[in-house]
Structure formats: C-alpha cells, structure tokens
Amino acid sequence: MPQQSFLDSMPPKQSFYFGLISGIGGMAIAGLLFTMTGGFASGGSPLAKATAPSAPSPTAAALAPSPTPSPTPTAADMPPVTDADWVRGDVNKAQVVLVEYSDYECPFCQRHHPTMQKIMQDYGDKVAWVYRHFPLTSIHPQANPAALAAECVGEQKGNDGFWKFTDAMFDNQDQLGDTFYEQTAKSLGVNVDTYTSCYTSKKYAQKVSEQYNGGGAAGVSGTPATFVNGQLVSGAVPYEQFRSIIDSILN
Incomplete structure (x- = not known):
C-alpha cells in the first residue's frame, strides 16, 4: 500500500x-x-533600468577650450627711463635708480615724499629718482589736474621747475586746485598765458595717461609704487626698508 x-x-x-x-x-x-x-x-x-540616471553628456562649456591666462605683470614690463622723464640725480651715473609712480592727491604719497627726499640727501650721486604720474582719478579728483599742471610748469621751467612744483603739491596737499596750481606756477616764474593755455587744453593728458598705463603694465595697482633697480616696493614703507635694499645693491 x-x-x-x-x-x-x-x-x-x-x-x-x-x-x-x-x-x-x-x-x-x-x-x-x-x-x-x-x-x-x-x-x-x-x-531599475528605467529609473537609473544616465551618464551626463559633455556640456558645451566642458568641450570649449580653456582660456589662455593673461601674463603676470613684472618689473621688466616697466617702460625704460627716457629724456621725457623728470629725474632728480643722474640716471647714467647712479648705481641705484628709483622710479616712483605717484599721485599728487594720495595721502600715502605725501607721507612717502619726505622718505624719497631723504634718500637723495643721504646717498647723493649714488641714486637717481624718477617721478611718474599714476593718478587714481576715481578717488582723487585733483590727481590728474595737478599732474597736467606740473607738466605745464616743467615745459617752461625744466626739470628744476617740475620738482619745485611737485614739492609744493605735497607740502600743501590740502590746497590742491586750479587756483593753487596757477599761484605756484607764478611763483616759479612761468609765463602765465602760456601756462594757462597749456593747462586748459590738457596738453599733456596723453603723457600722463601713458605713464599710468606703463605703471599698470609693470604691476602697479596703487600709489606710491617705487621700483628700486627694478624691484617693486609698494606703499609708503619706512626709510629703513629702502635703506636696506639700497645698501644691499651698493655693497
């Protein structure tokens, strides 16, 4: 069973x-x-196959070529010193050349100016000081007019007149304006009519602009900016810092 x-x-x-x-x-x-x-x-x-995410396809941005980075400005890009520059000292004899990019209305430039004067006093013929315009017009409305006035004075009174006018601008920075420029120019013995024509026509606007652009190409972004034999020193640094750099070059 x-x-x-x-x-x-x-x-x-x-x-x-x-x-x-x-x-x-x-x-x-x-x-x-x-x-x-x-x-x-x-x-x-x-x-699972219906809901699984698919691999993302390359986007147009991913396929586009990467932009070529702009070259970093260097002191080598600074325009060379020429006869068009205003110079204290002799660039052909000096062992150290200081090229300063400055703004007549900049308070830090005003603080820096006596430091540069002391360098010239202490080192004499061993150094030369080149002044170039770098007006920060967005924050200093009198920087560009003062630069144009300085050039017009220099046109008539030469290197000595330019530097005396420059010293007066920093010694009396709170007085910057058309009236003060003309008064200072008169005190230096310019022909007033010639000065006035030069200033009102902005005769040297291109020169000021070229110096500003040249400084920017060399890495200047603010004032004062001083190149010591090509070495950029930014800001109104103490005299001792400049002395250390200069002494290292001379020794």
Whole structure:
C-alpha cells in the first residue's frame, strides 16, 4: 500500500488552505532571492533600468577650450627711463635708480615724499629718482589736474621747475586746485598765458595717461609704487626698508 503524504492525511479543506499558504510563502522567498541577486540575468529589473540616471553628456562649456591666462605683470614690463622723464640725480651715473609712480592727491604719497627726499640727501650721486604720474582719478579728483599742471610748469621751467612744483603739491596737499596750481606756477616764474593755455587744453593728458598705463603694465595697482633697480616696493614703507635694499645693491 502506498505511503500517504502529509497532505493526503489532512481533510480537503485544510489541505487547500495549507497549499495556498505554502504557495504564497514560496513566491515571497523567490521574490527575495530575485532582489538579492540583482534581478534578471541581463543586469537588473526593468524598473531599475528605467529609473537609473544616465551618464551626463559633455556640456558645451566642458568641450570649449580653456582660456589662455593673461601674463603676470613684472618689473621688466616697466617702460625704460627716457629724456621725457623728470629725474632728480643722474640716471647714467647712479648705481641705484628709483622710479616712483605717484599721485599728487594720495595721502600715502605725501607721507612717502619726505622718505624719497631723504634718500637723495643721504646717498647723493649714488641714486637717481624718477617721478611718474599714476593718478587714481576715481578717488582723487585733483590727481590728474595737478599732474597736467606740473607738466605745464616743467615745459617752461625744466626739470628744476617740475620738482619745485611737485614739492609744493605735497607740502600743501590740502590746497590742491586750479587756483593753487596757477599761484605756484607764478611763483616759479612761468609765463602765465602760456601756462594757462597749456593747462586748459590738457596738453599733456596723453603723457600722463601713458605713464599710468606703463605703471599698470609693470604691476602697479596703487600709489606710491617705487621700483628700486627694478624691484617693486609698494606703499609708503619706512626709510629703513629702502635703506636696506639700497645698501644691499651698493655693497
């Protein structure tokens, strides 16, 4: 007689429910195994494939060539000293040449001016001082007019007149203005009509602009900025710092 199975020994109704429960349990186990093994053999469920993010395509910015960086300004880019410059001392004999980019209305330039005067006094013929305009017109409205006036005085009175006018601007910085420029020019013996024509026509605007641009090309971004044999010293630094640099060059 064949041996009865466990289900055969159960009443029909109980056997039906037991089979139903077993089938549901089997499907649950199969579903769990399906999930753990990564779904279909072809590499994941259709739902996973539908919702998985696709690899981003290269954007136009990524494909565009990188911009070439602008070269960093260096002292080598500073325009050379020429006969058009105003110079205290002799650049052909001096061992140290200081090229200052300055602004007549700049308070730091006013503080720096006596330092430069002391350098000339202490080192004499060993140094030469070149003055160039770098008017910060956005914050100093009188910087450019004063530079134009200085050039007009220099036109008539030469190197000596230019430097005397420059000293007067820094000694009386709180008086900058058309009236003061003309009064100072008169005190230096200029022909007033010639000076007035030069100043009002802005005759030397291009020269001032070229000096400003030349300083910017060499790395000047503020005033005062002084190149000591090509070494940039920014700001109104103490006299001792300049002395250290100058002495190292002379020795």
